[in-house]
Amino acid sequence: xxxLISGNEATFLGARKAGASFYAGYPITxxxxxxxxxxxxxxxxxxxxxxxxxxxxASAVAIIGGSLAGAKSFTAxxxxxxxxxxxxxxxxxxxxxxxVFIDVQRVGPSTGMPTYxxxxxxxxxxxxxxxxxxxxxxAPNSVEECYRYAVESFNLAEEAQSPxxxxxxxxxxxxxxxxxxxxxxxxxxxxRLREPLGTGCRHFTGLLAxxxxxxxxxxSKLYQDWYWSRxxxxxxAAEKYKFFEYVPNKKSDTLLISFGISSRLCAELQxxxxxxxxxxxxxxLENELKAAAKDYKKIVVVEANDGQYAGExxxxxxxxxxxxxxxGGEIKLTPxxxxxxxxxxx
Amino acid sequence: xxxxxxxxxxxxxxxxxxxxCGIGIIFHQLAGVMAAAGLNSKNATVVSGIGCTGRMAGxxxxxxxxxxxxxALPVAEAIAAYRPDLKVVVASGDGDxxxxxxxxxLHTSRRDANVTVxxxxxxxxxxxxxxxxxTTRPGSITLTTPVGSEANPINIQGIITSNRRHFYARSxxxxxxxxxxxxxxxxxxxxxxxxxxxxxxxxxxxxxxxVKSPAEMILAYKQQFKINPKPVGLLADGxxxxxxxx
Numbered sequence: 001x002x003x004l005i006s007g008n009e010a011t012f013l014g015a016r017k018a019g020a021s022f023y024a025g026y027p028i029t030x031x032x033x034x035x036x037x038x039x040x041x042x043x044x045x046x047x048x049x050x051x052x053x054x055x056x057x058a059s060a061v062a063i064i065g066g067s068l069a070g071a072k073s074f075t076a077x078x079x080x081x082x083x084x085x086x087x088x089x090x091x092x093x094x095x096x097x098x099x100v101f102i103d104v105q106r107v108g109p110s111t112g113m114p115t116y117x118x119x120x121x122x123x124x125x126x127x128x129x130x131x132x133x134x135x136x137x138x139a140p141n142s143v144e145e146c147y148r149y150a151v152e153s154f155n156l157a158e159e160a161q162s163p164x165x166x167x168x169x170x171x172x173x174x175x176x177x178x179x180x181x182x183x184x185x186x187x188x189x190x191x192r193l194r195e196p197l198g199t200g201c202r203h204f205t206g207l208l209a210x211x212x213x214x215x216x217x218x219x220s221k222l223y224q225d226w227y228w229s230r231x232x233x234x235x236x237a238a239e240k241y242k243f244f245e246y247v248p249n250k251k252s253d254t255l256l257i258s259f260g261i262s263s264r265l266c267a268e269l270q271x272x273x274x275x276x277x278x279x280x281x282x283x284x285l286e287n288e289l290k291a292a293a294k295d296y297k298k299i300v301v302v303e304a305n306d307g308q309y310a311g312e313x314x315x316x317x318x319x320x321x322x323x324x325x326x327x328g329g330e331i332k333l334t335p336x337x338x339x340x341x342x343x344x345x346x
Numbered sequence: 347x348x349x350x351x352x353x354x355x356x357x358x359x360x361x362x363x364x365x366x367c368g369i370g371i372i373f374h375q376l377a378g379v380m381a382a383a384g385l386n387s388k389n390a391t392v393v394s395g396i397g398c399t400g401r402m403a404g405x406x407x408x409x410x411x412x413x414x415x416x417x418a419l420p421v422a423e424a425i426a427a428y429r430p431d432l433k434v435v436v437a438s439g440d441g442d443x444x445x446x447x448x449x450x451x452l453h454t455s456r457r458d459a460n461v462t463v464x465x466x467x468x469x470x471x472x473x474x475x476x477x478x479x480x481t482t483r484p485g486s487i488t489l490t491t492p493v494g495s496e497a498n499p500i501n502i503q504g505i506i507t508s509n510r511r512h513f514y515a516r517s518x519x520x521x522x523x524x525x526x527x528x529x530x531x532x533x534x535x536x537x538x539x540x541x542x543x544x545x546x547x548x549x550x551x552x553x554x555x556x557v558k559s560p561a562e563m564i565l566a567y568k569q570q571f572k573i574n575p576k577p578v579g580l581l582a583d584g585x586x587x588x589x590x591x592x
Contacts, residue, residue, distance in 0.1 A: 058420035065424030205412035
């Protein structure tokens with residue numbers, strides 16, 4: 001049935017649609033509603049378990065335990081809590097445990113502006129844990145997309161046997177739009193690839209280990225083999241998840257690149273500029289970005305942070321990328337128009 | 347009847363623990379008690395944190411987890427919550443469970459998660475070379491307390507027994523029959539049960555505190571601890587036993 005649904009509710013409904021059955025979390029604005037839906041749902045459904053943990057560190061490892069125990073598992077948080085979860089993102093990557101971490105971003109650093117939206121966790125989502133790893137990050141920009149891409153996040157996590165970061169923000173999370181989840185066609189839930197605990201003699205460890213789970217902490221060659229094959233596994237799985245939107249504008253010399261809530265503003269400018277919206281932020285859609293960018297003289301990245309993704313795009317395109325930073329939770333078109341004017345004057 | 351060797355990955359022997367270390371005694375006794383309780387790869391799992399004892403999970407012949415430092419408890423609680431058919435045993439050290447994982451100890455015990463915790467308490471960080479732990483007793487020499495520790499040791503019994511329902515047992519690697527009894531009762535306890543086992547670290551604690559041999563350290567437990575078969579209230583310092591309330 002069509003009804004007003006918030007982004008956070010849609011995210012939870014998407015998780016359910018994907019077959020998620022374990023949630024562990026700790027309250028933090030503006031992600032709380034996801035946890036509340038999980039608690040309420042668990043109260044009426046024995047096959048869904050909910051744990052309110054003592055902090056985000058416990059929440060993040062709990063979903064690793066839940067996933068190995070047999071449940072598609074997830075948590076939701078915001079910037080400061082996400083920082084506390086980073087160690088476990090590395091553990092999930094190293095142990096190949098499918099998990100979904102939802103980050104409903106707010107203005108930071110620190111407690112910052114808890115009720116105001118931002119996109120300041122782009123680099124935290126991709127490089128926040130320690131060591132080298134290939135992050136998987138999806139960013140929806142509407143309530144319908146919260147639903148649709150929550151499903152994809154869980155499927156991607158299963159296929160890649162890895163943590164996936166689902167990056168929304170306080171605006172999208174609290175935005176209410178009329179959708180009918182039953183009418184939205186989404187991918188079928190991915191199958192689980194690993195038998196749950198209690199079925200073997202496997203050893204799951206964060207240490208470098210051989211195929212039998214035996215630690216090999218002084219074997220550089222094994223690390224190198226593991227590293228490249230793990231990376232390949234992630235990139236191969238991600239191939240099927242190249243989500244983006246590109247609206248070319250042949251009359252314009254400017255390509256606007258934006259994602260999440262910022263892209264809702266930029267979509268208004270499609271008559272003046274080309275419009276490219278990555279939904280899969282990581283792995284970066286290098287080929288798609290290069291193909292789109294070659295038709296434009298100017299590349300402008302609009303995001304609610306000080307150029308985090310712009311820097312990534314500059315690295316990929318190897319050319320100058322202009323930045324429009326929407327800071328302090330001010331998600332408005334006027335500052336974008338002003339900056340665009342000054343760019344074209346130059 | 348199944349015995350310890352049935353739950354131990356023989357191909358992984360010998361363990362990485364130092365000669366004379368108490369962890370090996372505890373591992374062997376735990377495997378034996380688990381086997382006698384009918385636990386196996388189909389109905390149990392072992393979760394460890396990081397450190398010397400953190401390596402224990404990997405030696406069990408069943409699915410096991412070696413998590414990040416301090417995080418064994420929330421992982422175990424999640425497994426126990428989702429899989430009530432599995433007996434979840436946590437085996438980890440004092441630094442792991444009471445320092446970096448101290449907050450989880452407060453809350454997993456408060457929530458009375460259905461987890462049996464085997465806390466190997468050697469009063470030091472062994473794996474990292476011998477730094478002081480929250481359990482280190484005043485006067486002990488460690489790498490980070492070169493003139494002797496001054497801080498209060500953490501009161502594990504106090505933490506666990508502050509919960510209305512609780513199971514706290516204290517034993518030592520000298521008192522093996524008593525240790526086995528504690529482990530068996532803990533495994534049979536419905537809900538959160540913790541066994542706090544005084545265990546020797548001859549290589550780190552022993553050498554820094556001028557103990558001549560592992561045997562000397564273990565025999566000292568005979569002098570220092572007396573079994574209290576029916577404690578009224580809490581165990582006094584120097585007493586070992588079981589404090590429980592259903």
